[in-house]
Amino acid sequence: MQIQISKRMSKPDFQGEFVDxxxxxxxxxxxxxxxxxxPxxxxxxVxxxxxxxxxxxxxNGVQALQYSSTAGYGPLRSFIAKRYARFGVTLSADDIIITNGSQQALDMLSAVLVDPGDEVLVERPSYLAALQTFHLYDPEVLTVGLTESGADCDELEELLKHHSPKFFYAIPNFQNPTGLTYSKEVRERVATLVASTNMLMVEDNPYGELRFRGEGGESFGRYLGEQCCMLGTFSKTVSPGMRIGWIACPNRALMEKLLGYKQVMDLHTNIFCQMVLAQYLQDNDLDAHMTKIKNLYQHQADVMMDCIARYMPExxxxTKPEGGMFxxxxxxxxxxxxxxxxxxxxxxxxxTAGDPFYEKDRxxxxxRLNYSNCTDEKIEQGIQILAQVIRDLLQARQG
Amino acid sequence: MQIQISKRMSKPDFQGEFVDxxxxxxxxxxxxxxxxxxPxxxxxxVxxxxxxxxxxxxxNGVQALQYSSTAGYGPLRSFIAKRYARFGVTLSADDIIITNGSQQALDMLSAVLVDPGDEVLVERPSYLAALQTFHLYDPEVLTVGLTESGADCDELEELLKHHSPKFFYAIPNFQNPTGLTYSKEVRERVATLVASTNMLMVEDNPYGELRFRGEGGESFGRYLGEQCCMLGTFSKTVSPGMRIGWIACPNRALMEKLLGYKQVMDLHTNIFCQMVLAQYLQDNDLDAHMTKIKNLYQHQADVMMDCIARYMPExxxxTKPEGGMFxxxxxxxxxxxxxxxxxxxxxxxxxTAGDPFYEKDRxxxxxRLNYSNCTDEKIEQGIQILAQVIRDLLQARQG
Known part of the structure; x- marks a missing residue:
């Protein structure tokens, strides 16, 4: 007996060697x-x-254990919709689909939008696991570079003269992997460029709530309305283990397709965790909780930046992140x-070497350096070792 | 702005009109x-x-809320593996991947095995939501009829002379929609036929624990080893709302592909519910719990069968199910x-009219009549009304 794997899954895993x-x-x-x-x-x-x-x-024990609806738990969807006000967007619960973490949202959007050979656009570098998902659908992956203040708008403008991507996938706040954030000016210019096309803006915002310095962070939904699909998650604010993310978008036709696809994928996201999370959010002050996390991450980021400045060779x-984890x-x-x-x-x-976050560059x-999950002592010790590694490699090259 | 939906999701939903x-x-x-x-x-x-x-x-609060591994929670996988002994199969935890309900397993198998145009084989009729999943991958769907004792083996033998399906998807115990169960003789003959091919046996067994009468129910894994992939779920035994299902298969190469695909889909199934379920199973007697459910469903099935015998026109x-819900x-x-x-x-x-459970027949x-979720009184009342509807329609036709 010889089972034949599909062509889709017979290709080498995209970036598989790096992940391994x-x-x-x-x-x-x-x-x-x-x-x-x-986190x-x-x-x-707890x-x-x-x-x-x-x-x-x-x-509501029975409701938490029974089958439920594909779109997700109403009160949780309402909470998410209302919270978009702080990112400058007005949404209702109907604009939200609950997903198994925002990772599932990446697959849903790819399935609903991408035919083989279609162009999609990502930042250079971009989130590794997003690239992996997109690659399952055989698109042509285009990239636009990042500057200190977000996507390179000149490059984007030039690119859009010659290409018609199905979507632009961007992480405008404290990006993974770079920690970079779009300035207000860049957001506005990118929005204007996107608005002149038929492509969907896919704004992934897992770290948006983790701003510990500076201000800003308006969603592209504010500028683009139905042309923007906003992905979010409770993984960085409450719990990644519950796998509760979402897609937020006021585009009814698109949301109907996403919902139909999700129903066939897994019927619905676990309602038990959705209800627990909604209850937690009702009975507690998420902002107070976020303040604790942000103070912690700010401290860790500062320790790491200080150590880099102190120990690293010339x-x-x-990057000097204003939030997030990298x-x-x-x-x-x-x-x-x-x-x-x-x-x-x-x-x-x-x-984590940068290579797997690039579509082509090797x-x-x-x-990428993550600072969210280390003590001060470990950060200092680790950066000292890393600095010595770099010094040694530079010296070996000169020698 | 005009967003272009993928070809995959632009086709009419398979059976969409019936589902609507x-x-x-x-x-x-x-x-x-x-x-x-x-249920x-x-x-x-509760x-x-x-x-x-x-x-x-x-x-273990932190572990339950943190990211976890794609394959699933070890103790839960061990519990599942051990329980296969009662279905005649010896498995280890390594042979189990936890999924978001067994619905996700259907997509994982399709993605890993099916290229457009490949043949897949299902029972006639089969589970509606499985057909919907398979159709996303553009296969040629072949069907084999069901008799009172399972798949029609003569038809299967003839079909396999001319076709090479990637897998045979079957629900051998208390099938959805028919309630029918494969006899031991049919299991053995089907296994022998499958063993002579390169196709995978996909045994979906959501109702196997719900046998309230008779005996049997050995898994195809007993006969087919690495050539059988067994799908299961806690949805009909403990809770559908938690969305905890699994794929069980000792075929390492296949399991590695399934795991790689699931990682890209959603990283992992929610660990919170996995740990709660594992703790519940450790501290309670699942068999005692199942006895309660089986007694309940047996009673409800008997009431419905009695009412059908009493009220329905000649x-x-x-079907007279020995377990399950239909x-x-x-x-x-x-x-x-x-x-x-x-x-x-x-x-x-x-x-539920039978049509959407068939690939082609209209x-x-x-x-399909479901009896698991009704009081005795409602069952009697409902069957009386239904009997009258049938009588009226028969008379209208004659009149």
Missing amino acids: AMLKAATAPDLISFGGGL NPISFP EDIEAAVNKVLQE GVRY IWATMPDGLSAVEVQNEAVKRGVLV GVATM | AMLKAATAPDLISFGGGL NPISFP EDIEAAVNKVLQE GVRY IWATMPDGLSAVEVQNEAVKRGVLV GVATM
Whole structure:
């Protein structure tokens, strides 16, 4: 018996070699890890969740355990819709579909929009797992570079003269992997460019609530209305383990297609966690909870930036995030980040080389550093080791 | 702005008109419903789940709220693997992937196995939502008829002489929609036929634990080993709202592909519910719980069968399930089940006409009756009304 795998799944995994290397590296014991993207466990409101779950089971136990609707739990959808006011967008519960984390939303949008050979547009670099999802649908992946203030608008304008992508997938706030954020001016110019096309703006905003410095963060939905699909998640605010994300979009025709597809995929997202989360959000002050997380991440980011400034050799550049979980570092003299990653893991520090976040570029000099899940001491120790690795590699090259 | 939907999602929904009609009918107030497939809420162990969730949050709260592994929670996978002993199969936790309900497993298998134009084989009739999933992948859907003792083996043997399906999707125990079960002889003959091919046996077994009469139910995994993929779910035993299903298969190469695909789809199934369920299963006797559910469903099935025998006009035939949630009724003189459904809903009774469970047949005389979610009184009242509808339609035809 010889089972024949589909062509779709017989291709090498997109970026599979990098993901395998990362996973393998992560199993080494006693690593100082700047490699992942996990929320700090201190941020999980375990006791408040326990209170919420008891209330749900005592008051609506049967509903929490029974089949439910594909779009998701009404009160949770209402909460999400109302909260968009702070990002400058007016939405109703009908504009929200609850998904199994925002990762599922990436698949839903790809399935509903992308035929093989269609163009899609992403930032350069972009979120690895989004690239992996898009690649399942065989698109032509176009990229637009990032500057310190967001997408390179001149490059975008030029690109749109010659191409017609189905969507532009962007992470405008504290981007994964770079930690960069779009300025208000860039948002407005990108919105104007998008509005002149038939492409959908897909705004992924997992970190938008994690702004610990500066201001801004208006959603593209404010500028683009029905032409913007906003993805969100509770993974970085309450719990990733519950897998509760969402798609927000006032475009009825699109939402109907997304809903039909999700129904065939898995009927609905688990209603038990949706109800527990809605109860938690009703009985607690999410803003107070977020303040705790933001203070923590701000402190960790500051410690890491201080250590980089203090220990790294001259020529190492790095982004200075105003929120989120990541710093993006660029090695001097085009030093390969994969080389740095491989040597660093031998010395007990895990980082993520930039390569898998690029659609095409390889041997890049950039790498992602996560600061949300480390103590001050580990951050200092890890950056010292990393600095020494870079120094050694630079010296080896000169030698 | 004109967003262009993918070709995949621009086709009319497979069976969409029937699903729309069913959903619309279900919104009518005060219906007696034999139309759905919901577990009886009496069967949900609300208090035991509450005890389990408190224990999980107090002992492992952070783990339950953090990101987790794609394959699923170890102790839950072990529980599932061990329980296959009762279906004659020896498995380990490594042979299990936890899914968002078994519906997600249908998509995972389709994605990993089916290229456009590939043949897949299903029972005639088969589970509507499985057909809908398969259709997303543009296969040629072949069908094999069902007899009172399972798949028609002669038809299957003949079909396999001329076709090479990628898989045979079957529900051998208390099938949805027919309630029919494969006899031991049919299982053995089907297994022998499948073993002579390169196709995968996909055994969907959502109702296998719900046997309230007779014996049997050995899994095809016993006969086919690596050539059998077994789908299961806690939706009919503990809770559908948690969306916890699984794929069980000792075929390593296949499982690796399924795991890679699931990771890109949604990273992992919600770990919170997985841990709560595992704790519930550790602290409670699932068999004792199942006895309660089976006694309930046996009683409800008996009431419905008695009422059909007592009230239905001559010539109405029906299956006599030994478990599960459904009876399959055939109207006399080729009366259209859609006509019966439409007239019945006007008189306050919801049934599901057989048509959407068939790949091609339309205007069929069969319909599905669900008994798991009704009181004795409602069952009697509903069957009386339905009998009258059938009588009236038969008379109108003669008149």
